[in-house]
Amino acid sequence: MEFESVIGLEVHVQLKTKSKAFCSCPNEFGRQPNTNVCPTCLGMPGALPVLNEMVAKMAVRAGLAINCDIQNRSVFSRKNYFYPDMPKNYQITQFEFPVCLGGHMDLIQNKKRIGITRIHIEEDAGKLVHQGAEGVSGSTGSLVDLNRASVPLIEIVSEPDFRTAAEAREYFEMLHEIVMYIGVCDGNLEEGSLRCDANVSLRPVGQKEFGTRAEVKNLNSFRSVERAIQHEIKRQKLILLDGGTVVQETRHFDDATQTTHSLRGKADAHDYRYFPEPDLIPLVLSDAQIDEERQAMPELPLAKRKRYSSELGLSDFEVKVIIGDMDMNTYFEKANELLVTAKLSVTAKETAKWIVGDFNSFLKETSDDFGNTKVSPEELLSLLSLKEQGKISGKIAKDVLKQMIETGKTAKSIVDASGSTQISDEGALQSIVDDVLAANQAVVEKIKNGKTAAAGFLMGQVMKESKGRAKPDVVKDMILKSILG
Amino acid sequence: MSNDTTFKTAIESHKAIQNGDITAVSLAEETFKTIDSSDKSIKGFLSLMKEQALETAQEVDDKVKNGETLPTLAGVPIAVKDNMNVLGTKTTCGSNYLKNFESPYDATVITKLKQNKLVMVGKTNMDEFAMGSSTENSAFFSTKNPWDLTRAPGGSSGGSAAVVGAGQLPLSLGSDTGGSIRQPASFCGICGLKPTYGRVSRYGLVAFASSLDQIGPFTRTAEDAAHLMNVISGHDPMDATSLQDHVALGSTKQKNLSSQAVEDFTSNLNNDINGLKIGVPKELLGDAIDSGVKEKIQDMLSWFEKQGATWEEISIDSFNYAIPAYYILAPAEASSNLARYDGVRYGHREGNESSLRDMYKNARGNGFGAEVKRRIVLGTYVLSSGYYDAYYIKAQKVRTVIKQEFEQTFAKYDIVLTPTSPTPPFKLGENVDDPLAMYLSDIATASANLAGCPALSIPCGFSDGLPVGAQFIGPNFSESKLLNIAHIYQQSTGFHKETPVR
Numbered sequence: 001m002e003f004e005s006v007i008g009l010e011v012h013v014q015l016k017t018k019s020k021a022f023c024s025c026p027n028e029f030g031r032q033p034n035t036n037v038c039p040t041c042l043g044m045p046g047a048l049p050v051l052n053e054m055v056a057k058m059a060v061r062a063g064l065a066i067n068c069d070i071q072n073r074s075v076f077s078r079k080n081y082f083y084p085d086m087p088k089n090y091q092i093t094q095f096e097f098p099v100c101l102g103g104h105m106d107l108i109q110n111k112k113r114i115g116i117t118r119i120h121i122e123e124d125a126g127k128l129v130h131q132g133a134e135g136v137s138g139s140t141g142s143l144v145d146l147n148r149a150s151v152p153l154i155e156i157v158s159e160p161d162f163r164t165a166a167e168a169r170e171y172f173e174m175l176h177e178i179v180m181y182i183g184v185c186d187g188n189l190e191e192g193s194l195r196c197d198a199n200v201s202l203r204p205v206g207q208k209e210f211g212t213r214a215e216v217k218n219l220n221s222f223r224s225v226e227r228a229i230q231h232e233i234k235r236q237k238l239i240l241l242d243g244g245t246v247v248q249e250t251r252h253f254d255d256a257t258q259t260t261h262s263l264r265g266k267a268d269a270h271d272y273r274y275f276p277e278p279d280l281i282p283l284v285l286s287d288a289q290i291d292e293e294r295q296a297m298p299e300l301p302l303a304k305r306k307r308y309s310s311e312l313g314l315s316d317f318e319v320k321v322i323i324g325d326m327d328m329n330t331y332f333e334k335a336n337e338l339l340v341t342a343k344l345s346v347t348a349k350e351t352a353k354w355i356v357g358d359f360n361s362f363l364k365e366t367s368d369d370f371g372n373t374k375v376s377p378e379e380l381l382s383l384l385s386l387k388e389q390g391k392i393s394g395k396i397a398k399d400v401l402k403q404m405i406e407t408g409k410t411a412k413s414i415v416d417a418s419g420s421t422q423i424s425d426e427g428a429l430q431s432i433v434d435d436v437l438a439a440n441q442a443v444v445e446k447i448k449n450g451k452t453a454a455a456g457f458l459m460g461q462v463m464k465e466s467k468g469r470a471k472p473d474v475v476k477d478m479i480l481k482s483i484l485g
Numbered sequence: 486m487s488n489d490t491t492f493k494t495a496i497e498s499h500k501a502i503q504n505g506d507i508t509a510v511s512l513a514e515e516t517f518k519t520i521d522s523s524d525k526s527i528k529g530f531l532s533l534m535k536e537q538a539l540e541t542a543q544e545v546d547d548k549v550k551n552g553e554t555l556p557t558l559a560g561v562p563i564a565v566k567d568n569m570n571v572l573g574t575k576t577t578c579g580s581n582y583l584k585n586f587e588s589p590y591d592a593t594v595i596t597k598l599k600q601n602k603l604v605m606v607g608k609t610n611m612d613e614f615a616m617g618s619s620t621e622n623s624a625f626f627s628t629k630n631p632w633d634l635t636r637a638p639g640g641s642s643g644g645s646a647a648v649v650g651a652g653q654l655p656l657s658l659g660s661d662t663g664g665s666i667r668q669p670a671s672f673c674g675i676c677g678l679k680p681t682y683g684r685v686s687r688y689g690l691v692a693f694a695s696s697l698d699q700i701g702p703f704t705r706t707a708e709d710a711a712h713l714m715n716v717i718s719g720h721d722p723m724d725a726t727s728l729q730d731h732v733a734l735g736s737t738k739q740k741n742l743s744s745q746a747v748e749d750f751t752s753n754l755n756n757d758i759n760g761l762k763i764g765v766p767k768e769l770l771g772d773a774i775d776s777g778v779k780e781k782i783q784d785m786l787s788w789f790e791k792q793g794a795t796w797e798e799i800s801i802d803s804f805n806y807a808i809p810a811y812y813i814l815a816p817a818e819a820s821s822n823l824a825r826y827d828g829v830r831y832g833h834r835e836g837n838e839s840s841l842r843d844m845y846k847n848a849r850g851n852g853f854g855a856e857v858k859r860r861i862v863l864g865t866y867v868l869s870s871g872y873y874d875a876y877y878i879k880a881q882k883v884r885t886v887i888k889q890e891f892e893q894t895f896a897k898y899d900i901v902l903t904p905t906s907p908t909p910p911f912k913l914g915e916n917v918d919d920p921l922a923m924y925l926s927d928i929a930t931a932s933a934n935l936a937g938c939p940a941l942s943i944p945c946g947f948s949d950g951l952p953v954g955a956q957f958i959g960p961n962f963s964e965s966k967l968l969n970i971a972h973i974y975q976q977s978t979g980f981h982k983e984t985p986v987r
Contacts, residue, residue, distance in 0.1 A: 039589055039590045042830060043825040043830070044570075044589060044590070044831075045570065045576065045578070045583065045586070045691040045692075045825070046568075046569070046570050046576075046592060046687075046689045046690050046691040046692065047590070047688070047689070048687060048688050048723060048724050048725065049725065050722065050724070050725045051725065078821050080820075080821050080824060080868070082824065082827060084827070084829045084841065087825060087829075087830065088824065088825045089824035089825055089827055090821050090824055144829060271869055271870050273820075273821070273865065273868035273869060273870075273873075274868075275817060275818075275821070275868055275873070275877060278694075278695035278696035278726075279692075279695050279725060279726065280725050280726075281725055281726060
């Protein structure tokens with residue numbers, strides 16, 4: 001029997017607001033445990049939540065970016081269950097009336113439109129640190145760190161529109177890119193800034209009703225989304241082919257074994273006892289407020305891609321690399337803006353080539369990145385201008401760039417100090433040319449006999465003698481003139 | 486009596502301090518002396534803050550010496566219900582679970598008391614987590630009614646009501662979720678006001694039922710209540726349900742104040758009440774109401790007639806559903822609000838458990854008393870899937886109808902007048918084994934919480950030597966009007982001046 005897989009994703013996106021969702025504690029990581037806390041996010045008796053406006057703004061921006069219907073009125077609810085990393089033993093979330101409904105996103109490679117069911121706002125929980133073991137089993141005790149408690153999240157719920165693991169992966173990748181580019185998430189997958197739950201079920205091809213689904217929780221890399229779904233499809237298929245039935249349950253994906261295993265079944269499913277959060281008033285957004293967010297929307301990655309390839313003439317590879325690294329992208333955008341305003345003869349294409357190529361690899365060597373490099377876009381452009389004006393060769397430009405990265409000095413000061421500007425003055429070069437010709441009479445003869453291509457060897461010698469400073473086309477002219485008259 | 490500071494009003498004491506007739510320190514010392522002698526029998530306090538109180542009193546006296554004008558009620562002793570957080574002091578909520586809990590922050594009302602230099606003398610006894618109507622649900626001890634020590638002071642703010650009723654001090658704060666200020670005010674023969682929902686910040690008030698809880702004053706006089714409201718009310722950015730400051734329509738000062746200004750609750754105290762229209766729900770004059778109570782309410786209505794006010798018997802059908810709806814909504818919210826008491830971060834933790842489940846079980850099972858557990862079970866049940874629509878949603882609909890019926894009533898009448906409690910103070914122990922009978926003592930009060938509107942209780946006479954209270958309910962933001970009516974009543978009657986024999 002042939003099966004069709006039906007997959008839906010729920011993606012939790014950690015918002016990069018300055019403060020937490022319902023109190024004024026900084027939304028920051030890496031501090032000592034339980035220092036980033038206050039009565040509200042600690043769940044102290046009597047403390048109350050107040051919504052951080054930026055959370056609402058970012059949720060709206062995310063909704064607009066994936067074509068959602070922004071709701072003028074949404075309501076916060078309490079999701080009740082006990083867990084030691086949750087200070088109040090309920091999570092403030094949105095249930096019946098979320099902030100966004102009904103959007104969609106178009107997959108580029110898989111050429112498919114994926115429906116978005118809803119986006120809702122919620123708060124994160126803290127973290128448990130188990131002592132003496134990886135997990136709770138075998139540990140001697142568990143400590144609670146509430147620095148992350150009440151950090152704002154949005155949950156983006158898709159329709160069950162995916163049919164393959166690859167589609168799901170592409171969606172997660174695109175969503176990752178979008179939330180980073182619209183400035184609502186830092187996109188740091190290792191730190192869990194985006195986490196994905198996948199609902200997977202199988203049904204015989206042609207059947208309309210969905211099969212029983214299993215939910216795989218907490219996938220935090222592109223690869224694990226793809227692998228977990230692949231494994232889940234395989235697992236369910238084997239069960240069904242064997243005449244068995246899939247159990248509705250929550251499963252965990254083990255990165256080490258690349259398999260999923262059961263966390264809890266339907267019988268253990270929580271009854272969350274949702275009800276409207278009485279400590280918060282409904283979130284009311286006027287059309288004007290929603291419009292304001294629409295006006296402030298930065299260029300989305302899809303539009304950026306189109307512009308880079310059709311307007312700036314970047315190669316597919318360059319587009320991919322420049323969009324894939326936010327810091328590099330910011331750097332490139334700045335440089336591109338500068339070269340337009342300063343009317344430089346350096347092209348965007350040339351700039352992109354350097355940024356994606358040598359600049360990028362030099363930075364990797366020094367473990368720097370485009371966010372913290374000592375070389376400002378202005379300085380990169382003045383280097384490229386020197387090259388464009390013929391003052392330095394491409395090879396020298398590379399060396400100079402390397403020094404700029406290491407020392408933070410300007411292109412001009414490095415070039416001036418090393419005397420490495422190109423020599424185009426024939427008077428200064430004549431003696432070197434004469435010496436090279438005298439030492440290579442055999443080659444000179446070949447040229448005299450019409451093999452002008454052999455001049456390349458002589459040019460190389462002159463360049464070597466001049467330590468790369470001779471301007472190549474000047475040298476070529478001089479060699480040919482000296483031999484052929 | 487006039488030289489006895491204990492039964493002086495707050496504003497009299499404040500003026501005496503400002504004028505230099507007495508010092509705040511001497512008043513505080515005398516208050517502690519009174520508490521020392523009389524609280525042995527009343528048992529209203531859970532803890533005292535002598536050192537802090539004397540420090541504040543000294544600051545007030547220094548200001549007077551420097552010729553400074555004191556803020557409202559500065560220097561006056563006040564007691565606070567033990568469910569409001571005061572930085573660095575215990576906040577127990579009358580619960581074993583929080584027996585040793587020390588507050589890491591100040592509630593907004595406490596910040597306001599401190600800013601105004603009121604002298605906070607201690608924290609008062611209460612039903613555990615404000616659940617109860619007699620203060621017998623305190624995990625520590627029962628408070629006694631100052632008029633008859635064998636009787637309950639009411640609840641849940643019984644401690645705060647009893648200490649004012651006993652004349653230990655002129656002011657206290659309570660909280661009212663279904664009648665927890667008004668019913669004990671009635672039982673202890675004093676004035677208690679539940680403000681409009683959102684008028685006083687709930688930040689730092691340990692939640693029982695968030696959509697119903699409201700902090701308010703206990704005083705002997707309506708005038709003192711107006712002054713204390715000036716101190717504690719106002720918009721608070723820390724409480725999302727806090728209302729923007731509001732000047733009630735008809736306020737004489739409205740024209741002089743910007744819309745953001747805080748209302749002066751004393752400005753209307755002396756307004757004429759001639760022409761006042763009063764609605765008296767027949768639902769609250771029926772057989773469920775004690776005849777002695779009904780008689781005093783009738784006396785008060787006759788007094789109103791003499792003042793040129795009119796009253797009519799009306800019917801507010803939804804009053805009959807207020808208690809059932811209240812006992813679904815309040816426990817539902819409570820079951821969630823009290824979930825944080827899990828033994829993880831603070832509170833009761835036995836520490837000898839080998840599993841998380843056992844830790845929760847011991848923390849909550851042994852930390853909470855029977856009534857709290859009863860309501861958590863009730864609330865958890867009504868929110869459970871399959872029951873939510875039948876109970877919670879239905880109760881919310883009743884709540885909406887109650888609001889609408891109040892609105893319709895207030896289109897015709899200025900206030901609704903009822904007995905505050907169906908009975909005079911009952912005997913301690915009388916209702917402890919009958920939760921339903923206990924719940925019914927909120928019958929006249931709970932609807933104001935469900936509707937959100939302000940309501941006040943003042944003494945209107947005595948039945949067999951026990952105080953009887955009358956409740957005025959008004960539309961949202963009508964505190965000023967309620968206080969005005971109560972003040973005029975107190976100008977020509979003497980019930981609020983009666984004191985229990987000590």
